[in-house]
Amino acid sequence: MSSTAGVAVHGRELAGHNRINTQALTSLARAAAAEALGVAPHEVRAEWSDDDGxxxxSLVTPITVPxxxxxxxxxxxxxGFGGSIWDRTVAAKAAILGRVxxxxxxxxxxxxxxxxxxxxSEGGRVR
Known part of the structure; x- marks a missing residue:
């Protein structure tokens, strides 16, 4: 992902490019999914594709259950774990999309x- 828009700093517009490489986006997506589903980021596999611009x-991940x-x-x-696996997965989609x-x-x-x-997990609520 990149941006070429100028940025105003002290009344001057600075030209340039900002880029977030795929590896950084993937790390972010894995962390967001791990947080939403109660697993470690290294357990999450993330892949990106183009969808009309x-x-x-796409995520492949385990989920923590009691x-x-x-x-x-x-x-x-x-x-206490946030409901059924189905309900938690549906909620996680929105949370991950919003966080990323x-x-x-x-x-x-x-x-x-x-x-x-x-x-x-034998513990209590997952967060």
Missing amino acids: LLAL SLAAVLRDPGRVA TELSGARLSRVDILISGASV
């Missing part, structure tokens, strides 16, 4: 998420 982000034993003891644990856009200025058309596995 906008960026489409242990089945914990859910059997207390079914409310599912809600906010921090990079990139215009994303969509975020696609493929859940590749579950990371079982």
Whole structure:
């Protein structure tokens, strides 16, 4: 992603280019996905594609879930993790799109998420 717009500094417009390379965008997307789904950034795979001039982000990632034993003891644990895997993934799409856009200025058309596995957590709420 690049920009050629001038920037006004002390009343003068400075010309030049600003670029965010694909590696930086990928690191940002992985961090945003990890935060939204409760996993480590190194567990997230991110790929970019062109979608009619906008960026489409595809993610492959595990998701953190409560242990089945914990859910059997207390079914409310599912809600404590943010709901079902489906509900959390849908919410994560919006959160990831918003976070990547906010921090990079990139215009994303969509975020696609493929859940590749579950990371079982005995702890409380994931954030």
